[in-house]
Every structure is written in C-alpha cells, then in structure tokens.
Amino acid sequence: MVIFGVLLVVAAGVGFYFMRRTRDQLHAMIGAETLPVDELERLRQISDELGARGGFRKQCEVVGAAYPRPEGLLVSEFSKTECVWHRHVVKRRFEERRYDSNGRPNRTRKTETVAEHTSWAGYALRDDRGVLIGVDPNGTAPDKPEQVVSRFEPYQRQQGPTVFGFQLPNIFDDSSTIGYEYEEWVIRPGQRLYVLGEVHDRIGPLVIGKPEQDGHFVISTRTEDQLRKSARTQHRLLAVGIPLAALAGIALIVLGAIG
Structure with missing residues (x-):
C-alpha cells in the first residue's frame, strides 16, 4: 500500500511538470506572431x-509547405519514401523468465528499443x-508526422545442424525473442507545417530553429x-x-504507515 502511494505521489509530480510545460507552450503560441517570410527579411x-x-533573432511562428533542401530529398530507411524528414524505431518483444520464491517459473512479456534514428x-x-x-x-521530432510503417515480424528461429538425418536444436538461438516491431514516420514535400521557434541569420539565409536560450520549438503538421x-x-x-493522484497517494502512505 505504501509503495503504491509513493508511486501515485511521484506520478503527480511528473504530471505537474508536464502541466507547466504544456501551459508555457500554450502561452508561447498565444504570444508569438505568425509572420510571412518577406516580413522577416525586412526586419x-x-x-x-x-x-x-x-545577429538577427526573432521568436515567431511560420506557416507553409515543406520544401526540400538544395541537396534534394531524403529517402526513409524502411519504406524508401522520398521526404524532407524521417524517423524510425525498432523494438524487440521478448519474454523474461523469472522464478518465484517457490521455484515456480513466471514469464513476463517486455519490449525494448534496439534501434532508432531521427534525421538531422x-x-x-x-x-x-x-x-x-x-x-x-x-x-x-515533429508533432503528428505521417506514419508510413507499422508492422510486427515474428522472430524466425534458426534450425540447428542435421546429424545422421536428425535435426538438432540450435542451442545458440535466443528463445526469449518473440519478434520485432518496426515503425517509421516521414514528412513529405508539400506537407503543411506550423513552426514555432527562433528565426536567425547566423549562416546567412534566414533559418527557423530551436531558440538559442529560453523558448519553445515546435514543428507540427497540425494547425495552431x-x-x-x-x-x-x-x-x-x-x-x-494531479491533485487527485497526490491526495490518494498521501492517503495510502498514511494508511500503510498506520497499519
């Protein structure tokens, strides 16, 4: 009971952090101007x-369609989609076997990330x-990009050697692996984007990106x-x-300590 109460209090603290972050981002969107690029060029x-x-710096919002860089389009890893941005994640699903105090085996299904990449x-x-x-x-990673791959591939167990006509098991095979989950997201050229960030001219042409100091950076396929x-x-x-979780957690901790 005490452990569950502590978890609730911790969850309330994490939730409070995300609530403040969400509020600050909302205020940043409300306070920022949406400016056309030629106005930014004038400034x-x-x-x-x-x-x-x-040394030009201006925090604002820019809206428009994604356009490839001068070097051309990127190609995503799995689906080979032509795009301006892509990201992929590979996760392994597996079973973890443990034994309880009585020596009885317990199997728990888990997932771990084995590979991921985001284009820069x-x-x-x-x-x-x-x-x-x-x-x-x-x-x-942008908000709500297009997902082009979402598939699960069962793990193909390798057969062992054949000796005198008998198929032997592969003792080196990882029998705990269930399979692999593949996911991939892209932003295609022409995709409508909303960008909140800092416009600068450090490299010459105007670029919008993450603020050098304080500020929010949002790239989204959704509208403002x-x-x-x-x-x-x-x-x-x-x-x-958050208040409900915090109160419930404190109550469980007190009850657990009394009991």
Missing part, C-alpha cells in the same frame, strides 16, 4: 543596417506568398488552433488528475 534588413549583420538534415518551408525559409530540426485546443484539453485534465 533582418533593418538589423543589418543597424550593424548587426548575422535541414529542409525549407515555403510560405503562402511563395517565399522560402530554412528549417533546422536539430533532431527534434488545433495545437492550442489540444494543449488546453491536456492542461485541464492534468489540473484535475
């Missing part, structure tokens, strides 16, 4: 005229006026209105659930 030109060439290559965004701005994903609605819903649910 950068003013910055240059004031002697701050290469930059790409561009073409806004509604047809002007391009660079996007530096910096390894950040959809993101705001989702954030408000999540914040309300956490605001209700």
Whole structure:
C-alpha cells in the first residue's frame, strides 16, 4: 500500500511538470506572431543596417509547405519514401523468465528499443506568398508526422545442424525473442507545417530553429488552433488528475504507515 502511494505521489509530480510545460507552450503560441517570410527579411534588413549583420533573432511562428533542401530529398530507411524528414524505431518483444520464491517459473512479456534514428538534415518551408525559409530540426521530432510503417515480424528461429538425418536444436538461438516491431514516420514535400521557434541569420539565409536560450520549438503538421485546443484539453485534465493522484497517494502512505 505504501509503495503504491509513493508511486501515485511521484506520478503527480511528473504530471505537474508536464502541466507547466504544456501551459508555457500554450502561452508561447498565444504570444508569438505568425509572420510571412518577406516580413522577416525586412526586419533582418533593418538589423543589418543597424550593424548587426548575422545577429538577427526573432521568436515567431511560420506557416507553409515543406520544401526540400538544395541537396534534394531524403529517402526513409524502411519504406524508401522520398521526404524532407524521417524517423524510425525498432523494438524487440521478448519474454523474461523469472522464478518465484517457490521455484515456480513466471514469464513476463517486455519490449525494448534496439534501434532508432531521427534525421538531422535541414529542409525549407515555403510560405503562402511563395517565399522560402530554412528549417533546422536539430533532431527534434515533429508533432503528428505521417506514419508510413507499422508492422510486427515474428522472430524466425534458426534450425540447428542435421546429424545422421536428425535435426538438432540450435542451442545458440535466443528463445526469449518473440519478434520485432518496426515503425517509421516521414514528412513529405508539400506537407503543411506550423513552426514555432527562433528565426536567425547566423549562416546567412534566414533559418527557423530551436531558440538559442529560453523558448519553445515546435514543428507540427497540425494547425495552431488545433495545437492550442489540444494543449488546453491536456492542461485541464492534468489540473484535475494531479491533485487527485497526490491526495490518494498521501492517503495510502498514511494508511500503510498506520497499519
């Protein structure tokens, strides 16, 4: 009872962290301007005229369609989809055998990540006026990308050697593995994107990416209105659930200590 109570209190603390993060991101979206790229170019030109060439910084939102970098499109690992960004994850499902105090075996199914990769290559965004701005994903996974692969492949057990016509078991085979789960996500060229971040000209052309200091960085296939609605819903649910979990956890800890 005490352990379960402690877990509830810890869960409430983790939930509080995510509630504050969700609130801060919502406030960042509300406070940021959605600017066309040519307006950002005008502001950068003013910055240059004031002697701050290469030092332009502006936190804002940019909306447009994904556009490939000058080097061309990327190709995803599993589905071979042409894209501007991709990510894949491989998970192993397996059985873990343990013995209880009476020596009886217990099998528990578990999952572990054995491989994952997120593309870091930059790409561009073409806004509604047809002007391009660079996007530096910096390894950040976008919100709600398109999933192009989701499959499970059972583990194929290898046969052992044949001796005098008899098939022997493979003693080196990993009998605990059940199979492998493959997932892959992409952003195709032309995908509508919402980006909240910091626009800079450190490398010359304007690029939007993760703020150098404080600030939020969001790349999403959803609109700003959809993101705001989702954030408000999540914040309300956490605001209700966190106090309940904390109170229940404290109650269980007290009852466990008394008992």
